[in-house]
Amino acid sequence: MFYLPDRDEMQEIDRRTIKERGIPGILLMERAAISILEEINARKDTVLPARVKCLIVVEGGNNGGDGLALARLLAQQGDQVEVCYISGLSKVSDSFAYQLDIVRNLGIQVTDEISQKEYDIIVDGIFGVGLKRDVAGIWKNVIEQMNNMPGYKIAVDLPSGVDATTGQVLGTSFRADLTVTFGLNKRGLVLHPGCDMAGQVVVREIGFSDREVQDIAPEAYGYDLSDLARLPKRSDNSNKGTYGRAAVIAGSADMSGAAVFAAEAAYRTGTGLVKVYTHSLNRTVIGNRIPEAVLMTYSDEVEALKCAEDAVSWADVILVGPGLGRSGEAEELLRYVICEAEQPLVLDADALNIISQDLELLKKHRGEVTVTPHLGEMSRLTDIAIPDIKKNILRVCKDFAMEYNVIDVLKDSRTCVSRGGDIYINTSGNNGMSTAGAGDVLAGVITGLIATGSSPYEAAKLGVYIHGLAGDLAAERMGKNGMIARDIVESIPMVIKGVENEKL
Numbered sequence: 001m002f003y004l005p006d007r008d009e010m011q012e013i014d015r016r017t018i019k020e021r022g023i024p025g026i027l028l029m030e031r032a033a034i035s036i037l038e039e040i041n042a043r044k045d046t047v048l049p050a051r052v053k054c055l056i057v058v059e060g061g062n063n064g065g066d067g068l069a070l071a072r073l074l075a076q077q078g079d080q081v082e083v084c085y086i087s088g089l090s091k092v093s094d095s096f097a098y099q100l101d102i103v104r105n106l107g108i109q110v111t112d113e114i115s116q117k118e119y120d121i122i123v124d125g126i127f128g129v130g131l132k133r134d135v136a137g138i139w140k141n142v143i144e145q146m147n148n149m150p151g152y153k154i155a156v157d158l159p160s161g162v163d164a165t166t167g168q169v170l171g172t173s174f175r176a177d178l179t180v181t182f183g184l185n186k187r188g189l190v191l192h193p194g195c196d197m198a199g200q201v202v203v204r205e206i207g208f209s210d211r212e213v214q215d216i217a218p219e220a221y222g223y224d225l226s227d228l229a230r231l232p233k234r235s236d237n238s239n240k241g242t243y244g245r246a247a248v249i250a251g252s253a254d255m256s257g258a259a260v261f262a263a264e265a266a267y268r269t270g271t272g273l274v275k276v277y278t279h280s281l282n283r284t285v286i287g288n289r290i291p292e293a294v295l296m297t298y299s300d301e302v303e304a305l306k307c308a309e310d311a312v313s314w315a316d317v318i319l320v321g322p323g324l325g326r327s328g329e330a331e332e333l334l335r336y337v338i339c340e341a342e343q344p345l346v347l348d349a350d351a352l353n354i355i356s357q358d359l360e361l362l363k364k365h366r367g368e369v370t371v372t373p374h375l376g377e378m379s380r381l382t383d384i385a386i387p388d389i390k391k392n393i394l395r396v397c398k399d400f401a402m403e404y405n406v407i408d409v410l411k412d413s414r415t416c417v418s419r420g421g422d423i424y425i426n427t428s429g430n431n432g433m434s435t436a437g438a439g440d441v442l443a444g445v446i447t448g449l450i451a452t453g454s455s456p457y458e459a460a461k462l463g464v465y466i467h468g469l470a471g472d473l474a475a476e477r478m479g480k481n482g483m484i485a486r487d488i489v490e491s492i493p494m495v496i497k498g499v500e501n502e503k504l
């Protein structure tokens with residue numbers, strides 16, 4: 001698990017490290033500069049020449065101080081360095097002033113405008129986490145000039161113009177090939193469009209105090225491979241009942257694919273028994289495609305209700321929605337399950353579309369409920385336009401979770417999960433997963449994890465992470481263009497098998 005602090009949290013970690021632990025800011029700055037120097041040196045003779053010609057553009061905050069310390073280190077190892085100091089601020093930081101004196105004493109060239117020369121590297125030390133408002137005027141002009149220049153672009157801590165909290169571009173932004181960020185990754189560097197501006201992001205330790213990080217415990221975080229150890233353990237002394245019973249209420253007349261994907265994903269995640277409740281027209285197709293699943297079908301509202309009663313009395317977890325349609329039967333099933341079930345529910349796709357017509361229904365559940373809307377479904381549920389959700393995705397996700405007392409899995413290129421407190425931001429997966437059926441697979445994985453013993457909140461986060469990893473494996477095998485939902489399902493066992501091999 002890794003934290004993803006926002007601007008205020010990062011500045012507070014910075015402040016407490018300096019004020020309460022007594023580590024001077026100038027020491028942190030030196031390590032920040034050394035870490036960028038090491039990243040540059042590691043790229044020499046591959047993407048960069050052995051001796052580089054480097055332009056470092058700075059403003060008078062501590063981000064600029066990092067840039068000046070880097071200028072000194074590069075010059076001292078024999079590289080050719082020029083500094084452009086924009087000097088548009090009325091006040092500079094003490095550490096910046098200190099570094100500027102040294103740079104001048106060493107005779108490094110400092111100008112106040114960018115020359116039209118060519119450089120191997122262009123370093124952006126204009127704004128970091130201190131950026132608070134839109135970039136305009138002279139700063140905008142300089143950033144645009146830098147973007148138009150040839151050369152390898154490196155951002156110090158964050159590309160100037162990227163909001164560390166939301167990942168939004170404030171006015172304009174430096175477009176980096178590499179961002180060397182300090183201590184912890186930042187929310188704005190994983191959310192879109194910030195992550196597109198940042199290029200490759202390398203997180204380097206520079207001496208922030210761990211204790212301060214733990215005390216502040218940033219609200220947002222992501223998972224890495226070590227978090228797969230959170231998967232429920234299997235025991236030698238077990239049978240299929242040990243790994244849960246998952247009900248999948250999915251598919252409508254002649255719409256069988258979604259039910260197959262969700263059921264298979266639940267099985268592939270380790271569930272002991274999956275029972276599919278679907279329209280009778282799907283019986284043959286689903287029976288052929290996934291013979292491991294038990295089937296119960298309906299063709300009218302009376303039979304639909306019987307299916308719902310059976311699911312509520314039989315299952316440990318119930319998924320409702322993939323390909324379900326919005327028929328009277330579908331609505332009947334959904335209402336019964338929400339009002340009567342005490343076990344965890346996962347509501348996806350058409351279940352959410354039905355609920356968006358009657359949001360009060362969502363407040364009637366007694367057990368834990370996980371909802372998995374994509375942006376369009378979230379927009380229907382909240383009446384917030386999609387572009388506005390995108391701009392503030394974490395807040396929208398968290399607020400909805402809080403208002404309806406649900407676990408909210410808000411699906412986008414960076415899916416986030418919240419139950420009203422902390423926020424998980426997913427960093428696995430790729431754009432090949434924008435393919436029909438991928439959402440059904442995710443709903444099945446989350447349901448399967450609950451069935452096998454994860455708590456619903458853990459299942460939502462881990463499910464999103466594993467689904468993304470399976471998508472990454474599918475892309476490796478089939479390519480992002482050609483991969484389809486089936487490839488994602490088939491990759492799930494490989495992701496989980498990797499953990500078993502590592503004996504985590």
Ligand SMILES: NC(=O)C1=CN([C@@H]2O[C@H](COP(=O)(O)OP(=O)(O)OC[C@H]3O[C@@H](n4cnc5c(N)ncnc54)[C@H](OP(=O)(O)O)[C@@H]3O)[C@@H](O)[C@H]2O)[C@@H](O)CC1
Nearest residue numbers: 025028029061062063127128129130131132133134135157
């Ligand atoms: N603390 C430390 O010792 C360490 C810090 N570290 C480094 O410092 C960075 C943070 O430094 P920082 O806090 O000084 O902020 P920074 O990003 O340089 O900018 C602040 C200046 O920009 C101004 N400003 C803001 N928005 C603006 C706009 N749109 N247009 C124009 N001006 C704007 C703002 O003005 P103000 O809003 O105050 O009026 C202020 O003057 C961090 O990212 C990391 O690189 C590391 O070395 C570790 C040690």
Ligand SMILES: [K+]
Nearest residue numbers: 124127156158
């Ligand atoms: K920067």
